[in-house]
Amino acid sequence: MTSSQHERLRTTGVKKSIIAGFLGKGTGFLINLMLVPLSLNYLGKSEYGIWVTIASMLLWLNFFDLGFSLGLQNKLTIALAHGKTQEAKKLVSSVFFIFMIISVVLLILGGVFVFTVPWTRVFSAPNELAGPLLVTVIIVIVFFVLQFPLSIVDSIYAAFQQKYKQIFWKMSSSIVLLLAVFIVTRFRGGLVNLAAATTGSYLVIRIVNSVYVYFYWKKDLLPQRRFFDKNLVKKMTGLSLSFMGLQIAAIISYQADSFIILKTLGPETVTQYSVAQRLFTTLLAFHALLGNPFWPAITDAYARGDMGWIRKAVNRLIKMTVILMAPVLVILLLFGAPLMKFWLGDASYYSSGLFALLGVISFSMAFQAIYSYLLNGCSKPFVLMKFTLFTTPLYLVCALVGIRFWGVNGFIAAKILVNTGIILIVQIIYANRKIFGNG
16 A cells, blocks of 8 residues: 555544544443433442442553553554564464463452452441442452453554444443443342443443454454464563553552542542542543544554654644533533533532632643653653653642642642643653654
């Protein structure tokens, strides 16, 4: 294929992913709007806060992929760009079997520790929830172990510039999840029922998705033991560990929010924060629909030396970010109270100070994401990883001080200080100097 044909294919893949993303995320948004009051009414404020914390901690387990998912996405994209089909087979099979080994280790470790941890103390829960919490944690661990090796199909979609297919599968997961939660909330069971419905829905769709990829769409990529290549794994390790460092930093900086608030201010405050945050994280999820398809496309363009396309892509993302987010943030700030009243039947979930701070941090995170797509797409995650060795401890100190003296608002202000005042500025400077050569 010629350079112009590759560029056209790359751009088409991005457009399809964005269109599919808005359709899928629109569906997901509507489903989330229904899931929150459904789950909140089922569990109550206190148990819902505990459930939100458990759900966020489930994302912590992604740390155990050691960065190989994102490493596979980049390496597989580069292999396909250079027509190395044999290497592509080896990459998929090697990462799949690494994940199989990790799953077995996690199952053994989980079996050893799950019965020894005082879960009521971990989640600041009353003693009567000891049994349900234990069962809930077991369900979450088993789900993660079973779906973990299957998760690499997301990297395969991205490498083929077809993330829109991945988006449709996620939309299917959301629909099945809503049906499952609606059914289980008709019965008693609390946390256990909600955990089983949530994890079970995702697992079923993940299995069907993997069957589609390996037995219909890309049969030649079906993981096979003979394609496992330990030398290829060694070559991936440096890039993957850099991505792992970023994942750990992201978990501490973004996914640990609920746990920190739970341990300092209690489960009901987690509910107050998470309900408001859900509106802003949904907006960021829509923004990710714009940016995520650009990551593998940037990797492909960088492998071919097409820096002009990358520069245009970044400028396009910046413009789309402002057009998408600015009007919605203004609406959330001005009409937050009636929106909460309409959504949950209770305007007390609205706080002008909380909404204003969440708006600022959301806008900052959107721009930070753009430059993360750029640096990661150009296989330079080590730059961000080195920097997070400094910023992550700083964030924790600022967050703990902020939450101690100013509650949730102080906690968010600390995130703004680190995200906007330090990380975003350094990302922009590095990208302009080292990638675009402007400095």
